[in-house]
Amino acid sequence: MENRVPYHHELDKQFSIDFVSPDLEAMGDRIVGYDGHKSVKVESFELDRTVYIVYTASGASGAADEIDYDLVEYIDSMESANSVIATRLVTVFRNVLEENYEEEGKRVQAYKDIAAEAIEPALNQIDWNGTAVEVAGRLASNLILKHALPNANHRTAIGICQLYLRRVNPDFSMPETAKPLDKTDEYDWMEWVNEYINESKRLLTVRRKGGRFKYLEEFGCDILVRKHDIEIPLEEYELDLQRNERWRRYAERHEELWIDFTEEAVHRAGMTNMLDTDGLTKHEFAGELKELE
Template identity: 45%
Template sequence: MRHRIVYYHHPIDKRYSLAFVAHDAGELAARYDTHADGSVKAMGYPLSGTTVYCLYTHTGASGTTADLETTEAEIAAALDEMHPDDRTIAIRLLNIYEGVLDEEDEAGDGLEIYKELEMDNLPRALAQVDWSGTAAEIAGRLMSNLILKHALPNANHRCSISLLETYLEFCSREDALKFSMPHTHTPAFEWQEWVNEYIRESKRILTIRRNNVRFDALRDAGCEVVVRKGDIGIHLAEWNLDMHYREAWTEYAQLHEHLCIGFAEEVTRRGGAPALGELSGLTKQEFASLLRE
């Protein structure tokens, strides 16, 4: 039986994402008219004998990384304002991102962007990390908060996982654990099957975290599944949506962090060093110091 679905990204132009849900066409039209620049699309979905109206707005920047507006001087200025430890970790992440761009260029495709580079979000993400606990716990929190802050124009999951790899490698140096990062990508740069389960769930959580109120309205109207790009389905009955958006913002951030810690623990097992799930991890200062070395 076919589920009653609504698309989170506009089915014709994926640069547009769901921004408003209405049960009345007039209410949607009034909101539509506030977008004088035309950066908006609308669709109606027949659900359970009624029609729900969805407004989609442009997600931000578009094109490839060649179209980014952030200049090297602006990046350098933002780095100069950071605490030295934050700056060191941010530089490593930007170097990882540059490596991803090189891979995409070698493959013949420029990396598509969805937003501008937000340098201020890097120290904010690092400030949210609890740097106490096991190596796997801290690595998972680091990965989670970088993804949640979404500072990069694209490839936030890829780059955050690469930084997790670096962190776990440093944690295993003194104990000679012989940790070796398991392959996360296929030769075609697609996620390995075991990794893909975590990535798809991560994207579900991120989407719900930003849209619980809209999704609750869709569920009330009879929608069963919201489908985002990548053909990732979000079955609304499986999620707690009926809460204030601030409560959802916190609850789903915690759930995302738990997911990423589970991913880090899976990485240590597959990487031959399950003891990293028990040994104390590095503090931010220790991690930054090793990066500088």
Template identity: 40%
Template sequence: MGRLVHYHHPCADNFSLTFSSGSAADVIERRREADGETKLVGYPFETPVYVLYEGTRASESASDIDYEPDWLEDRLSGRPRATQVTAFRLVELLEAAVHAREAEEFRLYKDFEPDQIHRALENVSWGASLPIVAGELMSNLVLRHALPNANHRTAIAMLQFCIESADPTFEMPSTHVDDDTWKAWVDPYIVESKRLITVRRNNVRFEHLRRLGIDIVERKGGIRIELDDYELDMHWREALSQYAKRHEEHCISFAREILEQADRTDLVDRTGPTEAEFVEYLETGVVERDFTELF
């Protein structure tokens, strides 16, 4: 096996890799400059590598989630109708996911950021072919990371609603985590999505690790990123753009795979919804749905 370091601290996954060096003194100096909590790990390879992990806010149990309607309305006040409707549905999906699974399975890692939903909707090619619209919607919701957790699961549900808005007779193939088909075709898409978004935010750090002789970065969940599989030597702004495009293409492929799994290849060339049509479906077409059945 190649030389592996962890992206999230192995004993505290709210700490993530921010700096690495072959010199312990360099990492200790960087640690002194850090504002928040840090952890330092030395990897005892033949040529040692030292990694600094910095903490984000402490995660909370999803059982603590409490988005009161008045609070949510206040957070969304003044934002476009499309953002408001999509945000309400995303929060309902998050609450359903927590209810359907064990609450402790979900940790809340960040605050709810409705402005990121607005930005996600702005980057969808509304009215293009259905797989493009649905895939870009999923991709941008994941990339913008508006919810405190479950962004992939809720984005897949939104992809489903997007397809249904173009054809209400569409029946989604099973994507339940307890279903045997999950690991066969859904899980690989989610795993690669997580690799892409991690590389997108860390290309400079990962390129430095590669130059230190590291072959693999492992993030939480046992997801391994083989550094030689990704182009890393570029400016971070270029990486944000390039890997966002790759992530969109990946999610569009996922949308096409869903249509194939559902035996609905007739929808591959169907025109996708406009933003107004999608929002109208969210507002009126899923009102009676039990969202827990999606998870």
């Protein structure tokens, strides 16, 4: 029988794995080492041996659109092209939150604080050379990797991806990505998108915490289970990597994934001519966005 361990705490999905040890004393030392504002939960699991896991939460809570994320001063300090794109990113994010409320009648909840300082590096680290599909995929991937927003990072990144492709070709329209609301009244992805979202979340999780998962695998865990029942079969991911190598390798895989997503979106939109269309550079994209103002 496969041993499963929840990545998020089963009673509060805001909490995720932060520390793993079979040593109860080491577990106690870890907990004592957290600052007083850190929220902590501890669970034990019977795998090949008893393993203790510390789950922690970022401390952010409440509706994402009620968090104070007035970024005007920060965005104004950015290089000009980054400032224009970041402004549009925040607009897309706000629109996602509002659309979610209008469709579901409830607010998107924040699970982390906004990391405004991550937005400009996300834009600077993108290779803006290549086809429109490649650049749009890199743009979406890097925004997701940086995880600057308190929630809805994937939805916002897809919105920016569409915005970029429409600046390349105004006739482009992103194929439907979300299912019509069912009786649960919860946002859900179309099947073709869901495989990308799920793998994206697996790669993000392994990239951030693969070192901890290596120990879990050694102690007998076969599968980590994220919220929404996203399974991470540990044997399918290389975990025994130095942190820098893990971050680099899984960032590359994540970028490839989102270029594949963008390519499929273009195919589904019947716009295959865009596959060979040159992309816009960052400054060209920013210039196009300024014309929308």
